Amino acid sequence: MSMEPLVTIIIPALNEEQTIGSCLEKVKTGCVNNNISYEIIIADSSTDATTDIARSYGAHIIHPKKRGYGNAYLCAFPHAQGEIIVIGDADDTYDFRLIPDLIKPILEGKADMVIGSRLKGTILPGSMPWLHQYIGNPLLTLLLNFTFHSHFSDTHSGMRAIRRDALRRLSLHTGGMEFASEMLIEAAKKGLVVEEIPITYYPRKGPSKLHSFADGWRHVRFILIVRPLRFLIVPGLLFILLGFSLMIGIGLVKSVELQGLHSFILGDILVLGGLQFLLSGVVMKSYSVTHQLDECGPWFSQILQYPTLEKMLFVGILFMILGFASGMYILSQWISVSGPLSQITNAVLALSSVIVGLELIFTALHVSMMLLQNEREGCT
Template identity: 40%
Template sequence: MSVEAIAVDPVFVTVVLPCLDEEDSVGECVDEALAALDLAGYRGEVVVVDNNSTDRSVEGAAAHGARVVHEGRPGYGRALRTGIESASGEIVVMADADLTYDLSKIALLVGPIADGEADIVVGERLTEAPSSTMPFLHRRVGTPMLTMLVRRAAAGLNVTDSQSGYRAFRRDAILSLGLRSTGMEFASEMLILAGQARLRVQETSTGYRARTGISKLNTFSDGWRHVRQILLLAPHLMLVTPGLVLLAIGAGLEVVGLVDPAGLAVGSLRWQPSFISGIALILGVQAL
């Protein structure tokens, strides 16, 4: 007896775009996302989360085929949480409405999840992004530092760009994490809790384009929000600085002991730094 193949509906994907005064770019982002979904053979929708825009972003998004939901409480993270909760798809792609993320590459993010290989796929920006699209401090200092902290807080999560806002994920998996962030620190919170929950996280290069319009990012205040969130979720990281200091002290005293094996003269006595150096090195390593 022959067995006929059973047709399986293609996966349903929701693309969530938080939006605050992006009338010059949101329509093009919607078009690019819908075209990418169609090309990949996915059923889907684009949800634009209006976060109190004062321009014609809402009208532009709707005219290009997006479903618009409103989140009156300010904040990038709050807008994304509302969009994820409102999503109809079992897979959600989050991005920005300013053309920085290449939405034609949606399939690169969705594919591993649709195939059951990952729960989250992050679109890594740094490899392909030209220097003109990202400030030096963000690219060489802020992002690497925050990524290092996120990796440690997330039990060694293997990502190189924790601050990318372009990522896809299983909606149910992310909702189960109980995310609470309201600002830019949402990106860090998601990955830390995902790592602690042992979700499968992958990363793929998607590049980064020049922004259309005025950036809403505040380098120092948003950076501090990330650090504070990381430390709240992984308070053991507060031991990193003391650990580094102890390592430096231990190494320095070890060098002194090697240079002068007889010890340091302290009045009429001679002090052997090797004992203290060993303790400092051990404590430093344990703290890190």
């Protein structure tokens, strides 16, 4: 192997003694037969013989401080010396003899990054559960493409190649399985040219380490955190508008205490639910900005100002005072009036005012704590 390898192959491993030798043998075959200089880095967290087998193939072993798919790569990337980084799993589900095909578009200057697409290629029987093949992967891919205006076919393929200088442009932070999504999201945001080649996906030996619903949720959660606008903030604003329209319309057209009471309460529920959507989106966006998962942007930078948060806190306190004052008025009426008391609408508004105040107060406090923990230059 050359002292200055063309390709660095990074493979995370967790107790893969059954398959690591086969993977590295395929790496050797694919690179040596095509005169490709290479190095192998194993990000190893194993307790079995995986480490010894990998060393016998000349692999450089590193030990991430934290377990996790993303943590393994984040630990390994700084050690890579090759012009092109190839990543893949240690369970022998990917054929590393395809490394020449994977890096070809990069060498030809056609791409910054190449993905081995299983969904465009062949998924052998027993290699992928039907839930992943026909529901999970297609839906998660569709969600990512819709959110970031990309055109990937298999966003969770673990076999990829990327130019080292292009990799340095990506801001990667996540330590779990959502790292696969983060890498493509960053590639889309940074304008990398990404190509896909069809590959064959093979059955793995031994039990899978994937957790279908938990890992799937991590991907969805990450997308929501990075881009809450269309999923939370916009729907929240629409719910608030619809709720206010319903409440005001009922108040003007009908007697709220009679026929329109139920519709009035429904409108109030829409307002409160919409506000919760809106403020949850603000909190998620604050998290993504303060943890460097997304850019702040000019409009959100106005929100991430301590004076703005202090005003939000003050408004929340006013809403709570108004709600409690209205509640005390209703209580005094109940004490002083001997007959039936018709204050349902006022009671609903008083309760809603207190809830709105609490939501505003705790949102302001939550965002302020995130800013104190990790202030982002240009946004605070």
